[in-house]
Amino acid sequence: MFEGLVAQRLAALFVAALLLLNFPLLALWDHDLRVWGLPLFPLALFGIWAALIVAVAWVVERPGSAREPDTPD
Amino acid sequence: MIPVALVVAVSFAYLLLLFAVAYWADARSRQGRSVIGNAWVYALSMGVYCTAWTYFGSVGRAAGSGVWFLPIYLGPMLAMILAWMVVRKMIRISRTYRITSIADFIASRYGKSQLLAGLVTLITVVGIIPYIALQLKGVASAFAVLTQPLGGVASPAVPWWQDTTLYVALALAGFTIVFGARHLDSTERHEGMVAAIAVESLVKLVAFLAVGVFVTWGLFQGMQDIFAQADAEPRIRRLLLFGQGQPFPYAQWLGMTLLAMFSVILLPRQFQVMVVENVQEQHLRRAVWVFPTYLLLINVFVLPIAIGGLLYFGDRPFNPETFVLSLPLAEGQTALALLAFVGGLSAATGMVIVEAIAVSTMVCNDLVMPLLLRMRRFSASRSGNLTGLLLTIRRLAILGILLLGYLYFHLAGEAYALVSIGLISFAAVAQFAPAMLGGMYWKGGTRRGAMAGLLLGFALWAYTLMLPSLAKSGWLADDFLQHGLWGLAWLKPEALLGLHGLDNLTHSLFWSLLVNLAAYVGLSLWRPPSAAEASQALLFVDVFHRQAGARPVFWRGKAQVSELRGLMTRFLGGARAEQLLRDYARQTGVADVAQIVPDARLVQFVETQLAGAIGSASARVMVASAVDEEALDLDGVMRILDEASQLRAYSHALEEKSQSLERATAELREANEKLKSLDRLKDDFMSSVTHELRTPLTSIRALSELMHDDPDMDGAQRQQFLDIIVAEAERLSRLVNQVLDMAKIEAGQADWHASNVDLKQVLEQSAGSMAETFRERGIRLVLSLPDAVPMVWADADRLTQVVLNLLSNAAKYAPRDTGIVDVHLWADARRVSFEVKDNGPGIPPDQQAMVFEKFRQVAGDQHYRPGGTGLGLPISRQIVEHFGGRLWLTSTPGQGACFGVELPLDARGRSEETH
Numbered sequence: 001m002f003e004g005l006v007a008q009r010l011a012a013l014f015v016a017a018l019l020l021l022n023f024p025l026l027a028l029w030d031h032d033l034r035v036w037g038l039p040l041f042p043l044a045l046f047g048i049w050a051a052l053i054v055a056v057a058w059v060v061e062r063p064g065s066a067r068e069p070d071t072p073d
Numbered sequence: 074m075i076p077v078a079l080v081v082a083v084s085f086a087y088l089l090l091l092f093a094v095a096y097w098a099d100a101r102s103r104q105g106r107s108v109i110g111n112a113w114v115y116a117l118s119m120g121v122y123c124t125a126w127t128y129f130g131s132v133g134r135a136a137g138s139g140v141w142f143l144p145i146y147l148g149p150m151l152a153m154i155l156a157w158m159v160v161r162k163m164i165r166i167s168r169t170y171r172i173t174s175i176a177d178f179i180a181s182r183y184g185k186s187q188l189l190a191g192l193v194t195l196i197t198v199v200g201i202i203p204y205i206a207l208q209l210k211g212v213a214s215a216f217a218v219l220t221q222p223l224g225g226v227a228s229p230a231v232p233w234w235q236d237t238t239l240y241v242a243l244a245l246a247g248f249t250i251v252f253g254a255r256h257l258d259s260t261e262r263h264e265g266m267v268a269a270i271a272v273e274s275l276v277k278l279v280a281f282l283a284v285g286v287f288v289t290w291g292l293f294q295g296m297q298d299i300f301a302q303a304d305a306e307p308r309i310r311r312l313l314l315f316g317q318g319q320p321f322p323y324a325q326w327l328g329m330t331l332l333a334m335f336s337v338i339l340l341p342r343q344f345q346v347m348v349v350e351n352v353q354e355q356h357l358r359r360a361v362w363v364f365p366t367y368l369l370l371i372n373v374f375v376l377p378i379a380i381g382g383l384l385y386f387g388d389r390p391f392n393p394e395t396f397v398l399s400l401p402l403a404e405g406q407t408a409l410a411l412l413a414f415v416g417g418l419s420a421a422t423g424m425v426i427v428e429a430i431a432v433s434t435m436v437c438n439d440l441v442m443p444l445l446l447r448m449r450r451f452s453a454s455r456s457g458n459l460t461g462l463l464l465t466i467r468r469l470a471i472l473g474i475l476l477l478g479y480l481y482f483h484l485a486g487e488a489y490a491l492v493s494i495g496l497i498s499f500a501a502v503a504q505f506a507p508a509m510l511g512g513m514y515w516k517g518g519t520r521r522g523a524m525a526g527l528l529l530g531f532a533l534w535a536y537t538l539m540l541p542s543l544a545k546s547g548w549l550a551d552d553f554l555q556h557g558l559w560g561l562a563w564l565k566p567e568a569l570l571g572l573h574g575l576d577n578l579t580h581s582l583f584w585s586l587l588v589n590l591a592a593y594v595g596l597s598l599w600r601p602p603s604a605a606e607a608s609q610a611l612l613f614v615d616v617f618h619r620q621a622g623a624r625p626v627f628w629r630g631k632a633q634v635s636e637l638r639g640l641m642t643r644f645l646g647g648a649r650a651e652q653l654l655r656d657y658a659r660q661t662g663v664a665d666v667a668q669i670v671p672d673a674r675l676v677q678f679v680e681t682q683l684a685g686a687i688g689s690a691s692a693r694v695m696v697a698s699a700v701d702e703e704a705l706d707l708d709g710v711m712r713i714l715d716e717a718s719q720l721r722a723y724s725h726a727l728e729e730k731s732q733s734l735e736r737a738t739a740e741l742r743e744a745n746e747k748l749k750s751l752d753r754l755k756d757d758f759m760s761s762v763t764h765e766l767r768t769p770l771t772s773i774r775a776l777s778e779l780m781h782d783d784p785d786m787d788g789a790q791r792q793q794f795l796d797i798i799v800a801e802a803e804r805l806s807r808l809v810n811q812v813l814d815m816a817k818i819e820a821g822q823a824d825w826h827a828s829n830v831d832l833k834q835v836l837e838q839s840a841g842s843m844a845e846t847f848r849e850r851g852i853r854l855v856l857s858l859p860d861a862v863p864m865v866w867a868d869a870d871r872l873t874q875v876v877l878n879l880l881s882n883a884a885k886y887a888p889r890d891t892g893i894v895d896v897h898l899w900a901d902a903r904r905v906s907f908e909v910k911d912n913g914p915g916i917p918p919d920q921q922a923m924v925f926e927k928f929r930q931v932a933g934d935q936h937y938r939p940g941g942t943g944l945g946l947p948i949s950r951q952i953v954e955h956f957g958g959r960l961w962l963t964s965t966p967g968q969g970a971c972f973g974v975e976l977p978l979d980a981r982g983r984s985e986e987t988h
Contacts, residue, residue, distance in 0.1 A: 053150070
C-alpha cells in the first residue's frame with residue numbers, strides 16, 4: 001500500500017502523528033505553564049494538529065504528486 | 074426567553090432554505106452543471122462528522138474534563154493522513170462494483186452474502202439509534218433553553234403528544250424523505266443533499282465561531298483574560314492541567330483516538346458522503362487536509378466558551394452543554410442566540426438526514442428486500458415494476474429509524490450526556506473495522522471469519538457498553554452491573570474477566586475489538602475460502618491492479634438477454650433499463666440491443682447495475698434465479714483468473730512487440746537520415762574538389778593556349794607564362810596529394826610512423842625551412858622555446874606537416890613588412906603544447922569554427938591569397954586528433970589569430986624517455 005513517494009510520506013506522517021499524540025511524547029507537555037497567556041497542554045495539542053495539517057497539505061497538494069502511480073497498495 | 078413561534082418559524086425557514094439549496098443543486102445537476110463536482114464542496118460535506126454532539130457536547134465535555142473533547146477530532150486527523158490510500162481504495166471499489174453502503178461493501182467482499190449484509194445492517198441500526206437520539210436531544214434541549222426563562226428548571230413531564238422532541242423527530246423524518254427518498258435515483262447519489270450538507274457545514278462553523286468570538290472578546294478581553302481568570306479558581310484551573318491532578322489515562326486517550334479514527338470512515342453517514350457521493354477521486358486530495366482544518370477551526374473556541382461559561386455563571390446551575398446558547402441569552406443577545414440555535418440545528422439535521430438516508434438504503438437493500446424476494450409474490454419469475462416498492466420501503470425505514478431514535482431518547486437519553494451517547498455509537502461501528510479494512514487488504518479473509526468477528530464483537534459491545542448504559546438510566550435492573558451476570562463476578566460487564574484499570578469505554582472497545590479481530594483472523598484461517606469469496610477477494614484487494622477491460626468475470630453459464638432485460642426493468646424501471654442496454658451495446662461495439670451477446674460480461678454488467686439499486690447480495694440472488702449458471706468451484710475461479718492473466722500477458726507481449734518495432738523503425742529512420750547527410754556531404758566534397766581543381770587547370774590551359782596560338786611571343790613573356798604554369802601545376806599536384814591524404818586519413822588507411830618525437834626539434838626544423846619565405850615577405854618569426862620538452866608519441870613527418878601548415882598560414886595572413894609571427898612551446902605534467910600567433914587581421918568569431926571545414930577559407934577576406942587549398946587545417950586537425958591531441962583557434966578580429974596544438978605525453982613516451 002506504500003508504493004510511490006506520496007504514499008510513503010503519508011505513512012511516515014501517520015506514524016509521526018501517532019507518536020506525537022500518545023505516550024510518552026504527550027507527557028512532554030506536562031507542565032503547568034502559560035505560553036502567551038494560554039495553557040501549555042491545549043496549546044501544544046492544537047499546535048501539533050495544525051503542523052500535521054500543514055504537512056499533509058504539503059504532501060498531497062504539491063505539484064507533481066498528481067503524477068504518482070495509480071496503485072496505492 | 075424567545076417566543077416559541079419565532080424559534081419554530083426560524084427553524085422552518087432555515088430548513089426550507091436548505092431544501093431550496095438542494096432543489097437548486099438537483100436542477101443544476103440535471104442540466105449537467107453539477108455544483109458538487111468541486112473538491113471544496115466535497116471536503117465541506119465531510120463536515121457532517123460534526124453533529125449536535127460537537128456543537129453542544131464538546132463544550133460540555135470541556136467544562137467537565139478539559140482537553141478530553143479533543144481525541145474525537147484528533148482521530149479523524151490520523152484517519153485523513155491515510156485516507157489518500159485507504160478511502161481512495163474504498164471509493165474505487167465502490168464505484169467499480171456500484172456499492173452503495175457499508176453493509177453492501179462488507180457483504181460483497183465476502184462472496185455477496187445476504188446474511189452478512191443483514192447482520193451489518195442490524196448492527197448499524199442498533200448502534201446508530203443512540204446517535205440519532207443524541208441529535209433529537211440536542212435540538213430539543215436547545216429549543217428548551219431558548220424558549221424557557223433563563224436558568225429555569227426543565228418543564229415537568231408532558232404527555233407524549235405535547236413533547237416537542239417527537240415533533241422534531243417527525244419533522245426531520247419528513248425532511249429526510251424529501252431530501253433523500255423523493256425519487257429513486259438510478260445512480261444512488263444525492264447531489265442536492267450533498268450541496269445542502271455542505272451549506273450546513275458552513276452555517277454551523279460560522280455560528281459556532283460567532284459565539285466563540287462573542288464570548289472571548291465580548292464577555293472577556295481575549296483568551297488570555299479567560300485563562301488568567303481561570304487561574305484564580307482552583308476548580309476551573311484544574312481543567313487546564315495535563316492530568317488534572319491525577320495520572321494521565323493514556324490508554325483511554327489512545328482508545329478514544331483510535332475509536333474516532335475508525336468511526337470517521339466507518340460511520341454510515343461518513344461512508345455516504347466520502348465514498349458513495351464522491352464525484353472524483355482527485356477531490357480527496359483536497360479533502361484530506363481541508364476536513365481536518367475544518368475540525369480544528371470548529372474546536373478552537375470550545376475551551377474558551379467552556380471556561381468562559383463556567384466563570385460567567387459561577388455556581389449557578391447551568392448545563393455546560395447549552396453554554397453556546399445561554400451565554401448570548403444571558404447577555405440579551407437574542408439574534409446571536411438564534412444564530413447559535415440555527416447552527417446547532419444544522420449540525421443535528423445534517424447528521425440525521427445523511428445517516429437516515431444511508432441506513433434506510435441498508436435496511437431496504439439488505440434487510441427488507443432479501444425477505445420480500447423470498448416471498449412468492451415478489452420472486453424473480455414474476456414481472457411488474459418494483460421501483461415504487463423500493464421507494465416506499467426506504468421512506469418507511471427513514472421514519473422508523475427516527476421514531477426508534479425518539480424511543481431511545483425517551484428511555485435512556487435524559488440520564489446521559491451527549492458525549493457518552495455518541496461514544497456508544499462510535500464503538501458499535503468500530504466493529505466493522507476488521508472485516509472492512511481486513512477485507513480490503515487481505516485476500517485470506519472469509520465470510521465465516523467476518524461473520525463470527527462481527528457477531529462476537531457486537532455481542533461484547535452490547536454486553537459491556539450498551540446494556541450498562543440502559544441499566545444506568547434505570548430501564549434495566551443493574552444487578553448484573555454490580556455483581557456480574559448470574560452473580561458471577563468475572564462476568565461483570567465493566568470488568569470482564571476481572572480486567573481493571575480501564576474506563577468502561579476503553580474496556581469495552583478493547584474486549585470487543587480483540588475478540589472481533591481474533592475471530593475474524595482465526596476462522597478465516599480455519600477453512601479455505603469458497604469460490605465466491607476468493608473471486609470477490611481478488612476483485613477487492615487488487616482493484617487498482619486491473620483496468621476495466623482486464624477484470625476477470627467469475628461467471629459460467631447460459632443467459633438470455635430477454636430475461637436479464639426483464640430483471641432490470643423490474644428494479645430500475647423500463648426507460649432506465651433500455652438506456653443501460655443501449656450503452657452496453659455501444660460499449661461492446663454492436664449495432665443495437667438485439668445483437669447483444671448474452672455472455673458472462675453482460676451478466677456481470679446487469680448484476681452490477683442491479684447492485685446499485687438493491688444491493689449486491691440481492692442482485693446476486695436475482696441474477697442467479699434468472700439465468701442458468703454453472704456452480705463455480707475454487708479451481709474454476711483460478712482457471713478464469715489464469716485465463717484473464719494470460720490474456721493480459723498476451724496483450725502485454727503484443728504491446729511490447731509493437732513498441733520494439735516502433736523503436737527499430739525509429740533507429741532505421743535515424744540511420745537513413747545519417748546516410749543521406751553523408752551522401753550530401755560527399756556531393757559537396759566532390760563539387761568543392763572539382764571546383765578547386767578547375768581553377769589551376771583553367772589558368773594552365775589558358776596560358777598554354779596563348780603560347781600555342783602565338784608562336785612569336787617574346788621570350789620574357791613566355792618565360793613568365795611558363796613560371797605561372799609550373800606554379801599552378803605544383804598547386805594542382807599538392808591539391809591532389811592533399812585530397813588523397815585526407816581521404817586516406819578519413820578512411821583510416823593512412824600510414825602512420827609513430828615514434829618518440831621531440832616537438833622542439835620539429836618546430837626548429839620547420840622554422841628553418843620556412844625562414845626564406847618569412848624573410849621574403851619581411852615578416853619576423855620569433856621562436857620562444859624552452860631548453861627541452863618531453864617526447865611525445867607521434868609521427869614526426871606528419872607533425873612537421875602540421876607545423877608547416879600553421880606557419881605558412883601565418884605567413885599568408887601576417888601583414889607584409891610589419892608582420893610578426895610568435896611560436897611558443899611549453900610543457901606541463903600531462904601534455905606538450907605550442908602556439909603559432911600572427912598579427913594579421915584575425916578571424917571573426919562566427920567563422921572560427923568554419924576554418925577547420927574542408928575547402929573553407931575565410932570568406933570576404935581582403936587578404937585572401939590564392940595558393941591555399943582549403944584542406945590544410947582540416948588535415949592538420951585530423952593528424953593532431955589521431956595522436957590524442959587537440960588543435961584550436963583563438964582570435965580577436967584585428968589582433969591576429971592564434972592556433973594552438975597540444976599533444977598528450979603518453980605513458981609509453983614517458984617510459985622510453987626515462988632510460
